[in-house]
Structure formats: structure tokens, C-alpha cells
Amino acid sequence: QVQLVESGGGLVQAGGSLRLSCAASGRTFSDYAMGWFRQAPGREREFVAAISWSGGSTYYADSVKGRFTISRDNAKNTVYLQMNSLKPEDTAVYYCATFLAKVVATTTGLVKYWGQGTQVTVSS
Numbered sequence: 801q802v803q804l805v806e807s808g809g810g811l812v813q814a815g816g817s818l819r820l821s822c823a824a825s826g827r828t829f830s831d832y833a834m835g836w837f838r839q840a841p842g843r844e845r846e847f848v849a850a851i852s853w854s855g856g857s858t859y860y861a862d863s864v865k866g867r868f869t870i871s872r873d874n875a876k877n878t879v880y881l882q883m884n885s886l887k888p889e890d891t892a893v894y895y896c897a898t899f900l901a902k903v904v905a906t907t908t909g910l911v912k913y914w915g916q917g918t919q920v921t922v923s924s
Contacts (some may be wrong), residue, residue: 802826802913804896809918812886816922820881822896822915829877830854833904835911836870836881838892838920845895847906849881859906864890886922893917 808820820836835850849870850859858870869882879896896915899905 802829802832802898804898804913804915806894806896806915806918809894809920811921811923814886814888814922814924816886817882817884818886818920820883820894820896820918820920822879822881824877824879824898830874831901832898832912833902834870834872834879835897835899835905836879837895837897837908837911838890839895839917840892843892845908847908848894850899850904850906851879852904853902857904859904861906883920886920888922888924891920891922893919 803825806822833853836848837845838848839845847861851870855872867885872879895917897911898913899910900912
């Protein structure tokens with residue numbers, strides 16, 4: 801079992817930045833590839849970014865490529881999402897996720913554990 805706790809969400813103006821953190825406890829953190837997803841009101845949960853267990857490979861949705869950066873610190877059992885140049889359409893609840901073991905994925909179907917989510921609101 802893995803517990804995930806996100807933090808760092810909030811209200812920011814368009815063009816601003818936020819850094820989300822996800823602290824993991826339970827099983828060995830480095831056993832898992834990690835990801836971030838988001839869900840806006842009335843929409844399905846969508847992939848944002850993913851990172852391999854070692855941190856050597858990263859993947860991004862086209863909508864955030866060049867603006868968001870995912871990283872991890874296995875010594876601190878934490879994964880981060882640095883979000884720059886935020887847009888109103890980035891407004892959503894952001895969820896941290898572990899994938900099945902070391903498999904990196906971009907779909908919710910391969911997520912093994914979810915965090916509780918943190919709200920990000922970008923005002924225009």
C-alpha cells in the first residue's frame with residue numbers, strides 16, 4: 801500500500817507559477833513510476849506528466865509541454881510538478897499517482913494509487 805499526499809495548490813494569476821509536491825509513504829517509493837493528472841469540473845481526468853522510477857525519463861501532455869516540469873527526489877519520497885506560465889485552462893484538481901510498478905503510462909487505467917488531489921485555480 802502507498803499513501804500519497806499532495807500540497808502546493810492555490811490561486812494564482814495567469815502567467816504565474818506554482819509548484820506541487822506529492823509525498824509518498826508505504827512501499828518503497830523508487831519501485832514506482834509516478835505521474836500527475838488533473839480533472840476540471842465536468843471533464844474527465846486527464847494525463848499531465850509522468851516520470852520513470854529513476855527520474856531519467858519524463859513525459860508530458862502536449863497542452864503543458866514547455867511550461868510544466870515533473871521531477872522526483874527518491875531520497876525524500878517526493879515527486880514535484882513545477883508549473884510555469886499558467887493559463888486559466890490549467891484550472892483543475894491535480895492528482896498525484898503511482899503507476900503499476902516501474903511501468904510509465906499516460907492513462908488512468910494503469911494507475912495503482914491516487915492522492916486526494918489539490919486544487920489549482922488560475923485567474924485571468
